[in-house]
Amino acid sequence: MSAEPIESRFRALQAAIEQWPYAALIGMQPLLHDEGLQFRLAYREELIGNPALPAIHGGVLGGFMELSAQAQILWEADCQLAALPRVVDFSIDYLRPGRPEDVMGDCRVWRQGQRVANIAVAAWQGDPDRIIATARGHFLMPEAGAVGAR
Amino acid sequence: MPQDVNADNLLEMAREFFQLLPHGRLLGIEVHRADAERVQTRLAYRDDLVGDPQGGHLHGGVITTLIDQTSGSAVLCRLGRLEAVATLDLRVDHLARARPGQAVVAEAECYRVTPNICFARCTVFPEGERARPVAASMSSFMRTGQVPGFVEGSR
Numbered sequence: 001m002s003a004e005p006i007e008s009r010f011r012a013l014q015a016a017i018e019q020w021p022y023a024a025l026i027g028m029q030p031l032l033h034d035e036g037l038q039f040r041l042a043y044r045e046e047l048i049g050n051p052a053l054p055a056i057h058g059g060v061l062g063g064f065m066e067l068s069a070q071a072q073i074l075w076e077a078d079c080q081l082a083a084l085p086r087v088v089d090f091s092i093d094y095l096r097p098g099r100p101e102d103v104m105g106d107c108r109v110w111r112q113g114q115r116v117a118n119i120a121v122a123a124w125q126g127d128p129d130r131i132i133a134t135a136r137g138h139f140l141m142p143e144a145g146a147v148g149a150r
Numbered sequence: 151m152p153q154d155v156n157a158d159n160l161l162e163m164a165r166e167f168f169q170l171l172p173h174g175r176l177l178g179i180e181v182h183r184a185d186a187e188r189v190q191t192r193l194a195y196r197d198d199l200v201g202d203p204q205g206g207h208l209h210g211g212v213i214t215t216l217i218d219q220t221s222g223s224a225v226l227c228r229l230g231r232l233e234a235v236a237t238l239d240l241r242v243d244h245l246a247r248a249r250p251g252q253a254v255v256a257e258a259e260c261y262r263v264t265p266n267i268c269f270a271r272c273t274v275f276p277e278g279e280r281a282r283p284v285a286a287s288m289s290s291f292m293r294t295g296q297v298p299g300f301v302e303g304s305r
Contacts, residue, residue, distance in 0.1 A: 021200040022209035025176075046176040049219070050234070057173035058237040059218040063211020070201075084202040087210040091241040 006032070012079035013037075017071055020084070026060055028067050030075075037075055039068040039105035041123075048100065056098030058133075065105055065121040065135040066090055072107035073117050073139055083142040085117060090137035098132050099125055115141055160184045160227045167223055167232060174219050177212060181223065188259045189224040191216060192277065195251050206250030213254070213274055214242055217287045220256040221270040225291050228260035228268065234296045235268065240289040248284050253277040266293055 010032045017023050017030060027042040041047070041064040049057025066087060073085045106128070108120045121135045164184035168174050177199065183190040193199075193208075193216050201209030218237055225235050248254050258272035267290055274285040 019203050020209075021198045021203065022211060025198045026211070046172050048172045049174070050236075051170055051172065052234060057171065057215060057218070058240065059215025060173050060211065062214040062218070062240065062242075063209065066211045066214065067201075067209070083204060086202075087244050089241065089243045090210060090214065091239075092214070092237075093239050094237050097236065 009075070009079055010037075013071060013075055016074060016079060017067075020067070022063065023067050026063060026067075028064050030071055037072060037107070039064070039071065039107075041103040041105070043100055043102050045100075050097070053097050054100050056100070056103065058092070058094055058098075061094070061098055061103065061123055061133050062090065062092045062135065064103060065092065065123055065133065066137065068105040068107050069119040069121050069135075069137055069139065072109060072119060073112060073141075076109055076112050081142045085139035085141055088116070088138040088140055090135060092133055092135045094133050096130070096132045098123075101125055103132070104128070113141070117141060160186065160230070163232060164189060164223050164227060167226060168219070171219065173215065177215055179216055179219055182255075184223065184227050186228055186230065188257055189220055189227055191220045191223075191256045192253055193256070194253045195248075200250075205247075207247045208254065210242070210244055213244070213285050214240070216254065216256045217242060217258070217272045217274060217285065218289070220258040221260075221272045221287065221289045222291060224258035224270050224272070225260045225263075225268040228263060229293075234294040235291040236294065238267070238290045238292050240287060242285050242287045244285050246282060246284045248276040254284065255280075267291065268293060 031038045110118045117139045123133045124131045161184040164181045199212045256274045260270045262269040272287040275283045
């Protein structure tokens with residue numbers, strides 16, 4: 001039902017994410033590419049969880065992936081949700097230490113129903129094939145009515 | 151075993167460990183109790199830790215970070231030393247939400263140690279409301295055998 005150009009839909013997503021305090025705290029931003037939506041966690045020293053390596057804190061990698069999933073759900077709903085999708089469960093697999101540099105996130109929506117969405121996220125650094133963590137989770141969709149009609 | 155830590159010093163070791171973690175300091179995670187059986191931490195509510203501005207609830211990622219750090223230190227306390235461990239897998243069930251303004255407490259135990267892997271579980275509840283958990287988690291950690299900042303020794 002989205003007749004509006006993709007750029008204005010993206011501006012609506014950016015405006016929504018700017019209102020999320022935790023996204024601002026950790027430095028998570030959306031990016032629009034030809035291939036679709038992507039997310040970035042901008043590196044800074046306060047994200048480190050293991051100073052000996054050094055490596056980014058596993059918890060903030062999880063938080064970044066969870067925020068990315070929520071933003072992707074909002075995007076799929078044409079940025080027409082009344083509230084943030086609420087996390088039900090979230091499961092993270094850590095494949096490599098997160099190096100002290102930006103992290104990118106790609107989401108895959110397996111199912112976005114009226115009540116629940118199931119999303120997978122891959123986080124990578126440098127090269128999309130160099131995945132540092134994957135996650136999957138369920139989110140409750142905001143109250144029906146606000147969700148785009150179909 | 152020079153790098154092993156006396157049981158009385160586990161709280162001190164956990165405090166020292168937490169001070170080394172910039173992201174834990176950013177969120178304000180503090181350790182309250184630490185012994186070989188369990189670790190208890192606390193996170194004060196702050197406006198910049200909120201996920202949904204309308205509701206004012208802590209973001210799930212904040213809870214995940216609290217759980218990861220608490221579970222990891224429960225592993226270290228069970229091992230009795232600052233051995234470097236890496237989270238392999240961490241799952242969180244969000245059972246409820248703490249009310250805006252409420253501090254949350256996490257309690258983790260490492261219930262199984264093997265030569266390569268340690269297994270932990272963690273519960274998070276609003277401070278003073280142990281009977282109303284907001285999150286439950288299972289996690290596994292890989293041991294590296296490396297003890298940063300400590301002299302090689304023991305085994």
